[in-house]
Amino acid sequence: MFSKILNIITLCVFCHIVFANPLYATTYNVGPNQQFKELDEIDWLSLKGGDTVLIFGRDIPYRTKIGLHTMASEDQPLTIKGVRGRNGKFPVISGQNATTPKSLNGFFNAKWDEANALIFIKRSSQMKWGEKPQNIIIEGIEFRDALIGNSFTDQFGNKREYSKSSSAIWANLIENLTIQNCLFVNNGNAIFVLSKDSEADLSRNILIKNNTFSDNGVANSYFQHNIYTQASGVRIEGNLIKPLKQLSQGAAIKDRSAGTVIKNNKIYAGTYAIDLVDPEDSYSLMLNEPDFDKTYVVGNVIISKSRSDDRPFASRLIHYGGDTTVYNIYRKGTLFFLYNTLYLDINQSDNQRKSRWRTALFIMDTNEEKVFAANNIIYSKGDTTLSWLSKFGQLEIAGGNWLKHPITEGADNQVFAGAVEKTGKLHYGTYIGFENEQYNDFRLTSDSPARYKAQALPVVFELEGTLLNEQLNTKSRLMPRESLFDLGAYEYIQAPPRAQHSTDLDQQQQLMTSRKLIPRANLLDLGAYEHTAR
Known part of the structure; x- marks a missing residue:
């Protein structure tokens, strides 16, 4: 009897060591001179917590669609990570001519979701109701070409076109998702996260950090964006969000979440720079989530320039409210807009570029939404008529805010029904002291009148150590x-x-000896080359 008990204890200890210890997790190396040559050799649905898939950069893109449903843990996440190749290039996964691998047969619903993404995360048929994919990290990869008009081969061998809503990464359901240090180019949506109206279908805790977005969106459509999220707990920080593609009408960021934090990004506006609206698919739960009534937009550079190349720009910068016309599920809280730099270059008439007669900084849909704006720089270069609000909403202008010239409370073509309260100090001037306005470098010079003008506020003290x-x-x-x-x-x-200064939106390069471009790590050395250790 004792020996049987001992055997059981030994087996339990062994299972704990094997299945709970990250030393027994598996690393899958994919790429040139690696164990696996292509992504379709990985059994994506068998990946477990602690596993890592390393994708090595190469000269040609990978063309495999990926499906994930792993339930990992916080201390043993599933990691999909790129390893840069020659000249520091990201590994590229392209949706154009991609193929659904055999290991994902049956994972996708051929009608509803197979045409929607390059990486698709959802609860699969192998999982119980209430279980969620959890703790997934995706980093260091370039995702491109998941776009209507491009085609892929589905699980049945049929060549199909991507849907209009297609995304590079689509999370139908996820708890604890990190997407960082990636590049998103020429997709419909770059990142899409969904929630629905039950806890079993509510996505939670999304971190989108230090990524670069470029040329996403769909021409002549308002429904595709660089980032589109609906989850409880969304944090978007440190990203470079470049302009959407030509003729796209989407927003740089669109969000339907609770507890949203958008901080320290450089954002080139779409039709909106930031579109914060109601949780249309998950409102019965999301409205009751902690901090649904508090949204933070902090420390961002937001740029809206009318352009000559048919790319979108915003004459309505920040939208806070809803868009479904179901007004009882609108935000009805406070947007804290702190320490941001807004740069507007929009004219009422322009022979070379598109023009807008008027521009509103904040759009709210009812008087139950409020913006608290403090310690911002608002620099308007063009002659567009500028207003704080359009028609509705409450605005408190607190702390110190710098403006080039006074602006009106509401739009000049609306009967203003909102309210503006000025509890702080407004600073005016024609000179602001940007480091290099021509190259979108909005750091302050030593003589900037914006220095030492911020005012301490209770909300600033509350957030100082976090946001x-x-x-x-x-x-x-x-x-x-x-x-x-x-x-x-x-x-x-x-x-x-x-x-x-860079002329290519925040990228510097130098020549290598073979006359090809390689990254330039800093700008401390004179001339065409920086010193590189050999």
Whole structure:
């Protein structure tokens, strides 16, 4: 009897060691000179917590669709990670001519979701009701070409076109998802996260950090965006969000979530820069989630320029409310808009570029929505008529805010029904002291009138150690913010002289000896080359 008990104990200890210890997790290496040559060799549905798939960069894209349903743990997540190849290139996964691998036969619903994404995360038929994919990290990969008009081969061998709603990463259901240090190019949506009206179908805890977005969206459509989220707990930080593609009418960021934090991003506006609306698919739960009534937009650089190349720009910058006309599920809370730098270059008439007679900073749909704006820089270069609000909403202008000139409370073509309360100080001037306006470098110069103009507020004290402790660096990535004395997204930091500014939206390059471009890590050395150790 004793020996049987001992055997059982031994077996339990063995199982604990094997299945709970990350030392027994598996790493799958995919790429040139690796164990696996292609992504279709991975059994995606058998991946477990602690497993890592390393995708090595190569000269040609990978063309395999991926499905995930892993229930991992916080201490042993499932990680899908890119390893840069020659010249620091990201591994690329392209949706154009991609194939659904045999290991995913039956995972996709051929009618409803197979045409929707390159990476699709959902509860599969192998999982019990109430179980959710959990704790997945995706990092260091370029995702591109998941776009209507491009085609893929489905699980039955049929060539099909992507849906209009297609996304590079589509999470139908997920708890604890991190997407970081990735590049998203030429997709419909870049990232899409969904929730529905039961706890079993509610996505939670999404982190989108340090990614670059470029040329996403669908021409002549309002429904595709760089980031589109509906979850409880969404944090979007440190991203470079470049303009959407030509003729796209989407937003840079669209969100239907609770507890949303958008911080320290560089955002080139779409039709909206940020579109914060009602949780149309999950309202019965989302309205009761903690912090549904509080949204934070902090430390961002937001740029809206009318353009000559048919790319979208915003004359309605920040939308806070809803878009379904079901008004009882609208936001009806407070948007805290703190330490942001807004740069507007929009004219009432322009022979070379599109024009807008009027521009509103905040759009609210009822008077039950409120914006608390403090310690921002609002710089309007063009002659568009600028207003704080359009028709509805409550605005408190607190702390210190810098403007080039006074602006009206409501739009000049509306009967204003909202309310504006000025409890802080407004600073005006024609000179703001940006480091290099031509190249979208909005760091402050030493003589900037925005220095030492910020005012301490209760909400600032509350957030100082959490949301206000970082800022962007010159490569649009996060670095510490040491103080909160200066207005806008940047505190003044004395920097070493730089030889030149980037003309390609935050990227520098230099020549290698074979006359091909390689990354330039810094701008401290004079001339065409920086010193590189050999």
